[in-house]
Amino acid sequence: MTCEREVYLDYAAATPVDPAVVEAMLPYLTERFWNPSAPYARAREVRDDVERARGTVARLIGAQPDSIVFTAGATEANNLAFAAVDGHVVVDAIEHESVLACAGTHERRTVRVGTDGIVDPAAVARAIRPETELVSIELANGEIGTIQPVREMSRLVAAERTRRLEAGEKRPILLHSDASQAAGTLSVNVSSLGVDLLTLSAAKIYGPKQVGLLWASDDVRLRPLVYGGGQEAGVRSGTENVAGIVGFARALELACERRGEEARRLAGLRERLRAAIVSELPWAVVAGPRNAKRRLPGLLHVSFAGIEARRLVIALERVGVSVGTGSACAASRMRVSHVLEAIGMPRRLAEGSLRLTLGRGLNEADVDYAAAAIVRVVRAEMTRLGLDDATQAAHVAELMGTWR
Amino acid sequence: MTCEREVYLDYAAATPVDPAVVEAMLPYLTERFWNPSAPYARAREVRDDVERARGTVARLIGAQPDSIVFTAGATEANNLAFAAVDGHVVVDAIEHESVLACAGTHERRTVRVGTDGIVDPAAVARAIRPETELVSIELANGEIGTIQPVREMSRLVAAERTRRLEAGEKRPILLHSDASQAAGTLSVNVSSLGVDLLTLSAAKIYGPKQVGLLWASDDVRLRPLVYGGGQEAGVRSGTENVAGIVGFARALELACERRGEEARRLAGLRERLRAAIVSELPWAVVAGPRNAKRRLPGLLHVSFAGIEARRLVIALERVGVSVGTGSACAASRMRVSHVLEAIGMPRRLAEGSLRLTLGRGLNEADVDYAAAAIVRVVRAEMTRLGLDDATQAAHVAELMGTWR
Numbered sequence: 001m002t003c004e005r006e007v008y009l010d011y012a013a014a015t016p017v018d019p020a021v022v023e024a025m026l027p028y029l030t031e032r033f034w035n036p037s038a039p040y041a042r043a044r045e046v047r048d049d050v051e052r053a054r055g056t057v058a059r060l061i062g063a064q065p066d067s068i069v070f071t072a073g074a075t076e077a078n079n080l081a082f083a084a085v086d087g088h089v090v091v092d093a094i095e096h097e098s099v100l101a102c103a104g105t106h107e108r109r110t111v112r113v114g115t116d117g118i119v120d121p122a123a124v125a126r127a128i129r130p131e132t133e134l135v136s137i138e139l140a141n142g143e144i145g146t147i148q149p150v151r152e153m154s155r156l157v158a159a160e161r162t163r164r165l166e167a168g169e170k171r172p173i174l175l176h177s178d179a180s181q182a183a184g185t186l187s188v189n190v191s192s193l194g195v196d197l198l199t200l201s202a203a204k205i206y207g208p209k210q211v212g213l214l215w216a217s218d219d220v221r222l223r224p225l226v227y228g229g230g231q232e233a234g235v236r237s238g239t240e241n242v243a244g245i246v247g248f249a250r251a252l253e254l255a256c257e258r259r260g261e262e263a264r265r266l267a268g269l270r271e272r273l274r275a276a277i278v279s280e281l282p283w284a285v286v287a288g289p290r291n292a293k294r295r296l297p298g299l300l301h302v303s304f305a306g307i308e309a310r311r312l313v314i315a316l317e318r319v320g321v322s323v324g325t326g327s328a329c330a331a332s333r334m335r336v337s338h339v340l341e342a343i344g345m346p347r348r349l350a351e352g353s354l355r356l357t358l359g360r361g362l363n364e365a366d367v368d369y370a371a372a373a374i375v376r377v378v379r380a381e382m383t384r385l386g387l388d389d390a391t392q393a394a395h396v397a398e399l400m401g402t403w404r
Numbered sequence: 405m406t407c408e409r410e411v412y413l414d415y416a417a418a419t420p421v422d423p424a425v426v427e428a429m430l431p432y433l434t435e436r437f438w439n440p441s442a443p444y445a446r447a448r449e450v451r452d453d454v455e456r457a458r459g460t461v462a463r464l465i466g467a468q469p470d471s472i473v474f475t476a477g478a479t480e481a482n483n484l485a486f487a488a489v490d491g492h493v494v495v496d497a498i499e500h501e502s503v504l505a506c507a508g509t510h511e512r513r514t515v516r517v518g519t520d521g522i523v524d525p526a527a528v529a530r531a532i533r534p535e536t537e538l539v540s541i542e543l544a545n546g547e548i549g550t551i552q553p554v555r556e557m558s559r560l561v562a563a564e565r566t567r568r569l570e571a572g573e574k575r576p577i578l579l580h581s582d583a584s585q586a587a588g589t590l591s592v593n594v595s596s597l598g599v600d601l602l603t604l605s606a607a608k609i610y611g612p613k614q615v616g617l618l619w620a621s622d623d624v625r626l627r628p629l630v631y632g633g634g635q636e637a638g639v640r641s642g643t644e645n646v647a648g649i650v651g652f653a654r655a656l657e658l659a660c661e662r663r664g665e666e667a668r669r670l671a672g673l674r675e676r677l678r679a680a681i682v683s684e685l686p687w688a689v690v691a692g693p694r695n696a697k698r699r700l701p702g703l704l705h706v707s708f709a710g711i712e713a714r715r716l717v718i719a720l721e722r723v724g725v726s727v728g729t730g731s732a733c734a735a736s737r738m739r740v741s742h743v744l745e746a747i748g749m750p751r752r753l754a755e756g757s758l759r760l761t762l763g764r765g766l767n768e769a770d771v772d773y774a775a776a777a778i779v780r781v782v783r784a785e786m787t788r789l790g791l792d793d794a795t796q797a798a799h800v801a802e803l804m805g806t807w808r
Binding site: 013014017022025026031035037038039041073075076079096101102104208209225226228237239240241242243244313314316317322 | 414426433437439477478500607643645646647648727
């Protein structure tokens with residue numbers, strides 16, 4: 001399949017590994033392949049390289065190196081966070097599937113979100129019970145881009161901690177945040193966020209897949225999910241993914257260096273994409289917070305009422321434009337996303353939703369090409385279905401009346 | 405540090421990734437980076453590539469593709485196998501630490517091994533109780549090279565299954581084998597082995613670290629260790645390590661193609677290494693089965709009574725020779741290996757043990773260089789300690805009198 005242009009608009013699902021990251025990783029596959037636990041000098045050098053990578057990551061998130069556990073991705077890190085507690089947990093309804101699945105193994109309260117996806121701190125405060133041990137609120141949602149008020153969550157968890165202390169209750173309460181989707185464009189400093197546990201993924205910041213980490217404050221006692229040789233301070237056994245860990249550290253370094261500029265650039269491209277689509281299709285519905293400070297800069301969630309998103313995906317791939325319809329996990333099962341259900345989006349809108357996420361490889365010409373393609377395939381679907389702009393506008397007005 | 409020659413003799417701890425495997429992996433880090441769960445054509449191609457890799461691996465081990473779960477390494481695969489049962493388990497005393505650690509989370513019976521490390525099937529038969537649900541016996545031990553009679557274990561597990569059927573007992577019993585150390589030189593066909601669960605590691609066959617698999621027969625209901633997006637048929641959530649999986653399949657293909665020839669070649673090199681050492685140091689003790697058919701072809705475990713192995717490791721690394729002292733996990737804690745304890749090796753011998761494992765990168769000149777270096781550093785230690793061959797021979801004779 002050759003197209004005039006190839007435009008990838010699904011950076012929230014997967015990022016290519018940055019060439020500098022590949023370069024950092026390669027020696028550890030080939031000439032520096034030694035097992036970091038082996039006793040000879042070459043292997044000890046590799047152990048040092050792993051620890052240097054841990055130190056780099058720690059510095060970039062404002063943490064101590066020994067508080068970082070490298071995992072096989074964000075899903076495992078989220079599972080490790082939840083395995084640290086036995087009791088009641090509080091999550092919000094638009095967390096990543098791995099967080100919701102972990103919450104499902106605990107007594108739990110799932111907090112509703114607003115139509116923009118924002119979790120109300122007051123609702124979380126009401127959901128916390130005396131026996132709550134963990135609150136998990138993602139830093140940014142990967143489907144509609146909502147940035148959550150994690151700092152405020154931290155304050156209310158601290159208040160609950162103070163209340164327990166004064167009441168002589170000994171049960172700890174921890175705040176976890178999955179920052180996988182955020183790390184490319186937002187600061188992930190654990191002190192500023194005020195969290196006790198933080199999940200990061202290399203695969204969303206131009207690092208390798210199946211590499212992630214869980215940071216845990218000194219107050220947290222992590223418990224292993226797998227048992228064995230005792231690597232990662234006994235919390236996560238198995239010979240270290242040396243190349244992956246070194247690559248992750250390099251990827252996070254690059255992300256931090258470029259973060260401010262890249263966030264501004266992506267926000268500009270996202271606005272250009274949005275404007276190009278809604279100027280042609282003014283009845284298209286953009287989800288997520290309107291306030292740019294409350295949403296991921298490189299994410300545009302747009303819904304076309306009454307049009308099947310999967311038909312758009314297929315029409316777009318024919319012209320070289322790759323778009324997602326939600327989280328890739330859900331997409332593979334072609335069901336309406338739990339995120340759109342949770343924000344109350346009417347089904348006729350949800351089924352016509354594209355999640356467009358931007359990244360390093362894109363420029364204005366790419367965005368213009370993609371916008372034109374999206375408008376074209378939506379119009380083709382409208383023609384096939386006998387819809388016009390007026391009927392669409394009326395339909396959307398009716399749907400929006402029932403929603404926000 | 406530059407030496408006349410660099411000789412790596414710790415292939416059981418880590419293997420370099422084969423250049424052909426790196427070549428197979430690289431596109432999935434860079435241009436084919438798509439998330440296999442995403443809905444567009446490029447991502448579906450990657451999904452197909454993952455499934456093709458699964459098919460390749462399945463064919464090479466004589467299994468069905470849908471019975472293979474890719475994991476982040478052998479440790480996780482072993483944990484997944486044990487998580488499939490709640491009840492009593494039977495293991496032998498020289499299993500890998502991850503198997504022993506998993507067994508530690510169950511009611512269990514640990515079967516002793518002989519001085520050559522061989523697990524007696526009759527002992528396993530005696531250890532099986534009516535409530536036993538899993539027997540786990542590795543195919544080959546990575547420290548002393550013992551190849552276990554897994555096929556015989558399969559027959560006795562089948563006999564117990566028949567007994568239960570006839571007695572109207574419904575409790576299943578499964579046979580698991582960790583074949584991580586075996587796959588490079590032995591057949592790992594699941595039907596020939598007669599196992600229900602098989603663990604493999606890419607990292608021991610010139611594939612990437614933190615990539616492994618668990619094969620499970622149709623009769624086994626696996627239960628997830630981590631929850632999330634539902635990848636790997638719901639058993640192992642998290643975006644797939646596409647590059648790792650493709651690399652693993654390629655590594656296993658190469659291992660299978662070269663297996664017979666490489667096993668013969670390594671057996672020859674191992675014998676050359678053994679002969680060169682014991683001709684100079686006839687009191688050196690070689691552990692593991694004497695029958696070549698019962699031991700890994702590329703492994704030589706040799707013990708120098710009264711000499712500290714870690715001093716040998718350091719002296720050898722100075723002349724470019726990297727050797728292990730046991731499993732890398734244990735080595736990093738510099739304690740006597742549980743394997744040597746289990747075979748009853750006297751402590752004075754165990755503490756002077758080197759595990760020398762050979763692999764693709766080695767030729768006769770490397771082996772000769774390493775043998776000469778080993779003899780030289782052992783002699784230097786003898787001089788330092790005021791030992792000579794006669795006292796050593798007498799010392800060893802005395803120690804052996806208490807052992808085998």
